[in-house]
Amino acid sequence: EDQVTQSPEALRLQEGESSSLNCSYTVSGLRGLFWYRQDPGKGPEFLFTLYSAGEEKEKERLKATLTKKESFLHITAPKPEDSATYLCAVRRIRGSQGNLIFGKGTKLSVKP
């Protein structure tokens, strides 16, 4: 069965303390892996799309990487405004465009 597992469920960091979030996936043919950020009371906000193993993308303090079985979201020197739930989702080769399988997310809290 296709599934996406994110760990840890929650992560508390001090401002400036770098860390990584993990997204493990099992799908029958990966067409794309997506990272989203979700703030309370809002819809998910797109961050990155990764398509093949070895691919990396960066945006400000965030860097996403992809292997054949998992993806990491590295957060360098986080700030309190990085506090949010980070969601990982995959799109399968046999799935239609809008059919994403989401993990349950990692809730990140960054304390000043």
Added chain:
Amino acid sequence: KAGVTQTPRYLIKTRGQQVTLSCSPISGHRSVSWYQQTPGQGLQFLFEYFSETQRNKGNFPGRFSGRQFSNSRSEMNVSTLELGDSALYLCASSLAGQGETGYTFGSGTRLTVV
């Protein structure tokens, strides 16, 4: 550029009633997908529409239905509401075939069934 607009933002309904939620995609986006988000299950795919046609449907009972209009606006309907239908319902839009920039989500409709 306006984002994805979902109305209403909040809704309280009684068990057994039905509800209709609305989604206006980003101008030019022809693909609209719906997701249900709950604390226990996370985001789960409901259905996807493209050019007024349903392209895919998730594992939800037939009480959940949707449609898309010629201007790409979409509605979803839930009949005979149950307590377990309480959730945040999210709509996402995209240009057909444009996965690189992801799918843009609206802020959702928070449905509470009492």
